[in-house]
Amino acid sequence: MDSGQNFVFLKQLGLTAGLLVTFAASAVHANEGVAICAIEQAIACSPFSECDRNLPGAFNIPVLIKLDTASSLLTSVGTDGQELTSEIYSVVETETAIVLSGVDADHPWAASIVKDTGRMAATVIQPDDTFIVFGECSWGLAK
Secondary structure: OOHHHHHHHHHHOOOOOEOOOOOOOOOOOHHHOEEEEEEEEEEEEOOOOOOEEEOHHHHOOOOEEEEEOOOOEEEEEOOOOOEEEEEOOEEEEOOOEEEEEEEEOOEEEEEEEEOOOOEEEEEEEOOOOEEEEEEEEEEOOOO
16 A cells, blocks of 8 residues: 555544544534544555555554534644644534545545544545544544
8 A cells, every 4th residue: 555545534534633542431412513533543455456555654644633513623633743634524423423425536434433432443445445544532622
């Protein structure tokens, strides 16, 4: 996987990318506005090859992502210090989860956050590589 593909992924998850480490025991609700998410693990898969599972840094993926449902933006900082953003196209709140989706650089992404725990899984779909990330989100930490 080359650095150009990694950059596109970062930009797509905004990355979207920052997921904070401390999760409060309170319930997660999309209408609370801003969350910080910490990516704990990333998986990269290519057609006809085995998937590679590692820490986000191994794929040049930012660890922290700011999720702002009020402004419909995911924001993170790339390893080069550049701010990366991705527009959130939809937010759907179910009984147990918050589901987000968007498209960045012509690549769709989707994320699901469990309300009770803040556990998060997200994916970015690209023709040659698909990324899956796991982490935790906490509302009310970032303003």
